[in-house]
Amino acid sequence: MRGCFAQWTICAALACACLTAGEVTVQDLLEDEDVAADWLNYHGGYSGHRHSLLDQIDRSNVGSLRLAWAFQERISEKFEVTPLVHDGIMYITVPPGDVYALDAETGARLWRYSRRMPPKLIACCGLVNRGLAILGGRLFMATLDAYAIALDRKTGRLLWETKLIDFSLGYSGTHAPLVVKDLVMVGTAGGEYGIRGFIDAFDVETGERRWRFYTIPGPGEFGHDTWAGDSWKTGGASVWITPSYDPALNLVYWGVGNPGPDWNGDVRLGDNLFSDSVVALDADTGKRKWHFQFTPHDVHDWDATQVMVLLDKEYRGRTRKLLVTANRNGFIYLLDRETGEFLRATQFVKQTWAVGISEEGRPIRRPGMEPSAEGVEVYPTVAGGTNWMSPAYSPDTGLLYVSCREGSSTYYKGETEYTPGTRYWGSMFVNEPTMHNWYGAVRAFDPVTAELKWEHRLFRPAWAGLASTAGKLVFAGTSDGFFKALDSDSGDELWRINLGAGVQASPIAFEVGGRQMIAVAAGGGLFVFSLP
Amino acid sequence: MWHPRFLALLLGCPLVLAAARTHETNPMRSAEDFEEGKRLYRINCGVCHGMEGRTGRGARLARRSYVRGNTDAELFDLIESGIPGTDMPGLWLEEDAIWKILLFVRTFAETANEACEAGPGDASAGRMVFETKGSCLACHTVGQSGGRLGPDMTYAGATYSADQLRKALLDPASDIANRYRTVRLVTAGGERVEGARLNENAYHIFVMDRSEEIRSFRKAELKSLEQPSESLMPAYGELLSEADLDNLVAYLCTLSGTAKEDTQ
Numbered sequence: 001m002r003g004c005f006a007q008w009t010i011c012a013a014l015a016c017a018c019l020t021a022g023e024v025t026v027q028d029l030l031e032d033e034d035v036a037a038d039w040l041n042y043h044g045g046y047s048g049h050r051h052s053l054l055d056q057i058d059r060s061n062v063g064s065l066r067l068a069w070a071f072q073e074r075i076s077e078k079f080e081v082t083p084l085v086h087d088g089i090m091y092i093t094v095p096p097g098d099v100y101a102l103d104a105e106t107g108a109r110l111w112r113y114s115r116r117m118p119p120k121l122i123a124c125c126g127l128v129n130r131g132l133a134i135l136g137g138r139l140f141m142a143t144l145d146a147y148a149i150a151l152d153r154k155t156g157r158l159l160w161e162t163k164l165i166d167f168s169l170g171y172s173g174t175h176a177p178l179v180v181k182d183l184v185m186v187g188t189a190g191g192e193y194g195i196r197g198f199i200d201a202f203d204v205e206t207g208e209r210r211w212r213f214y215t216i217p218g219p220g221e222f223g224h225d226t227w228a229g230d231s232w233k234t235g236g237a238s239v240w241i242t243p244s245y246d247p248a249l250n251l252v253y254w255g256v257g258n259p260g261p262d263w264n265g266d267v268r269l270g271d272n273l274f275s276d277s278v279v280a281l282d283a284d285t286g287k288r289k290w291h292f293q294f295t296p297h298d299v300h301d302w303d304a305t306q307v308m309v310l311l312d313k314e315y316r317g318r319t320r321k322l323l324v325t326a327n328r329n330g331f332i333y334l335l336d337r338e339t340g341e342f343l344r345a346t347q348f349v350k351q352t353w354a355v356g357i358s359e360e361g362r363p364i365r366r367p368g369m370e371p372s373a374e375g376v377e378v379y380p381t382v383a384g385g386t387n388w389m390s391p392a393y394s395p396d397t398g399l400l401y402v403s404c405r406e407g408s409s410t411y412y413k414g415e416t417e418y419t420p421g422t423r424y425w426g427s428m429f430v431n432e433p434t435m436h437n438w439y440g441a442v443r444a445f446d447p448v449t450a451e452l453k454w455e456h457r458l459f460r461p462a463w464a465g466l467a468s469t470a471g472k473l474v475f476a477g478t479s480d481g482f483f484k485a486l487d488s489d490s491g492d493e494l495w496r497i498n499l500g501a502g503v504q505a506s507p508i509a510f511e512v513g514g515r516q517m518i519a520v521a522a523g524g525g526l527f528v529f530s531l532p
Numbered sequence: 533m534w535h536p537r538f539l540a541l542l543l544g545c546p547l548v549l550a551a552a553r554t555h556e557t558n559p560m561r562s563a564e565d566f567e568e569g570k571r572l573y574r575i576n577c578g579v580c581h582g583m584e585g586r587t588g589r590g591a592r593l594a595r596r597s598y599v600r601g602n603t604d605a606e607l608f609d610l611i612e613s614g615i616p617g618t619d620m621p622g623l624w625l626e627e628d629a630i631w632k633i634l635l636f637v638r639t640f641a642e643t644a645n646e647a648c649e650a651g652p653g654d655a656s657a658g659r660m661v662f663e664t665k666g667s668c669l670a671c672h673t674v675g676q677s678g679g680r681l682g683p684d685m686t687y688a689g690a691t692y693s694a695d696q697l698r699k700a701l702l703d704p705a706s707d708i709a710n711r712y713r714t715v716r717l718v719t720a721g722g723e724r725v726e727g728a729r730l731n732e733n734a735y736h737i738f739v740m741d742r743s744e745e746i747r748s749f750r751k752a753e754l755k756s757l758e759q760p761s762e763s764l765m766p767a768y769g770e771l772l773s774e775a776d777l778d779n780l781v782a783y784l785c786t787l788s789g790t791a792k793e794d795t796q
Contacts, residue, residue, distance in 0.1 A: 120624055414574065414583075423575050459734035480733035 052509035058471035069107035131176035142173025160207035187239020194234035211286030223273035236260030264426025290340030328384025346450030349385035390465030405461035465506025477503025569632030658783025
């Protein structure tokens, strides 16, 4: 008992010392990519690079990387969190609705917020949460019961909560919110339940809603006529990955999910805007400036919720503001992020559904590749050529790193009826046995030309994201339980450890006490590594 | 957004509270109940068990009896609570909905035409073939005895149709579960090893060899590593007479895991 008391006293003292450190400002968020020690945004910065300037761990010493500490909880769900780190404190979400503050140097628990959840949460693909946003004294979270909430970052106390919508209709919040200036933005997951997706922006102080953007246009709005009949009311187009943001253009780039029902498009004839699209929204008003749809009238469940990576690079003789994204449909796209102009699309995994991409950026479909009652085998798999796990972009190498998924699925089409809060899929799919044609790869591409520079083959397709560092390393997780460091120039494996469970999260790098740390979640644990 | 491996996690969430059962037998009977059950089955169960209960990675439902229970109450409880330690999750549906699903599932056995009909063979003669001439016990377990290199046959009659059993005997490579796939390798020292693939990752492969030893090998250190599509089991069409095959199938059809001799 005495020991316990002493432990808590030390913890409390530690908490007080650490939690009174400086608060995150709007300027800090703008400079996140240039400040090496902290990790203040899901992507490690607004541009979606997931790159750290830290170079203490490099190619010469990464072989001696060892576990610094681990966090474990009773997690029966996938642990997909990207931690935030600020001033020596790490903030994580733990499914289904907990938030922890941890001492980033030792893993000691400082406080815990536990959200009381309704018994029947609805989420298609696991009761997951991918993380938080931070500003000032507040942390922000989207919850599985479809709320946006703010917590006091020093205590974990609930400061405000605002309901997005009735979760029992199939809506949920799973992604780490985005803070831009005085707004916190949250989109709704639930694309498999006949929702009508939207994105909300709330005042960071009060939780009052400032704007809403529907990812499926209503009557009279641009794009409404791309949905047959009333299908727009139940068309999905969810949002479940944190967007990127360009402060100079004041545009937020949201990837939008699949149309529903997923595998039977008969009731939703038309292009189904803005499903499977990137929409560029004015951060202050939520007004759409442009959009680009990767897969019009998708019938393979190829959400466009992959990370939008923002780069300024020379393209055809002049420096352009670019957006590059490896899409689930098997192509890497290059767009002008000021205008949305389509510049290039290049196949990056085996695909059999499209002959190619037209000059306007529309796929030229191969006949007979739509789902059918008998089943049709199509590459890539229903999980896509890549998925939500983060890519990384290293300004040092100039390369874009993508976790690629090779393989096929057999796609089936069937009848489906909409019932609120239940799955609205339009049949289902059966994957080919994983023995013969499924594998994964970390691939490095020139982001402008999409030229493949190297490949590091993985035993199975991975559900783990990547992070690159100035130490010329790329950190990657695998489905067979390994976490590894690759040479960012060559893809050669320099270090690995088995974490005992498949990695289903994206890593980060941060610094605390003068030491660089690498963190990644796997199984029910969060593992943090440093040099001895 | 969906991916199949996560369905179990979703539906198996420990927070989910399923309906309590208030009946011992299925109260649902109407055509409307059946249609609703069919719809619910296809949404909730079909991904793993197949639209008609015949395909997918879940247990085959199109058969005459089930290993884990056969009464309405037992099957209701299985659907409601799932099977711990497996990918079978519980369903968080109302009681009526689960009964409706069961109403539909029950029709699989009637329509499947899959029952393990013994056919012309003699089961007791088949048992002799299984235990002697066929040397089946060298690799397969029935009850408490037998080998572990091949699948457990204790429930063969409740699991497979006669046609499936015959096909497995004649063409064993036609459908091999991952756990029993053949591995052939040569170590750095020149040792040749053949066995069943237990597991594998990027760097290692784990094999149960012919003597049922579990062995681990570093892939990078092997002289050769093959995973041929053929089975470790011989094709019995060339080894047994037609009468022996009939008898063997008849015997396997009797194995339901319930006979005293099967489990002792």
